[in-house]
Amino acid sequence: MSEHTRHPVQAQEPDLPPFPEDDPRLLPGVRHPWQAEVLVGVLFSLSFLSTVALATTYSVGGQPQLEGGFLGFALACLGAGMISWGKYLMPRGPFVEDREYEGREDLESNPEDRRSFIGSFGRGAVIVGRRPFLLGLLGMAGAAFSAVLIFPLRSLGPQPKLTLFKTNWGKGTLVVREDGSPVNVADMDVGSYMTVFPAGFETDPNAQAIDQVILIHVAAEPLPTRQGPASWTPDGYFAFSKVCTHAGCPVSLYEAQTQQLLCPCHQSLFDILIGAFPIFGPAPRPLPQLALMVDSKGNLRSQHGFLEPIGPGFWERGAYPKGGYRS
């Protein structure tokens, strides 16, 4: 019998009699509860130490496998400790109390039932409260575990701010290939295409992701599109953001006969001649078009930045600056 059960225990409710020391509803489920107390204490301590090890590993740079191991071990110890507490240190039921129905016209609880119910809570408080050391260990392990839950928030990194809305395309930006060389109107045959970037993109670590544009020589003369006037497509050159408006894959397949662009990820089809409007697949909106012009040397340049946000839609899409991006 536990040391705490040698004397009658005073209930919390003032009008309740003390619980008798041999009340089975107060006795732990095992004969030697101290062994279970040691087991639970060790498990809670291990959980706490493992969480501290996780925090330390994370703070010195992190190692995913190690962190996963510490996290799993901490959770397993915490769970095992709570299960052991419930199984070995709590009274082992079931306990059945008589309920008199005879002569009762309804099932409303009488004052004695209510006292008994309150008494159950009192006993629960006594049973748990008699092990303050284990409660403290559980609190420590729980607090440490709660603290590491904020790590994922820290690992989200810096806020993207306007980088999701801005590209490096602007007024008069030179169109260049991946190697930085400019694209002249005489360079591409009708029916050919390539990926291009704004001049100077090499210095921006985000540029390859957000600035990539698919340049297509569709025809030998300017063509109007749904979105822009004929002046957007000098000499039949069309330029669209290569970032798919569905989930952001690069739209990299061009079908010259049908004048369509295909996104290989989920097969969205965009009709170039109507402003890259999606005619099949999950993409919800056209690929933003880049207005082109030809400079005095015959090199292609952008007239201004994109007039729409590039890439997939998201919850703040309506907040982009009106009138263009870094134009």
Ligand code: FES
């Ligand atoms: S990412 Fe292009 S269709 Fe899904």
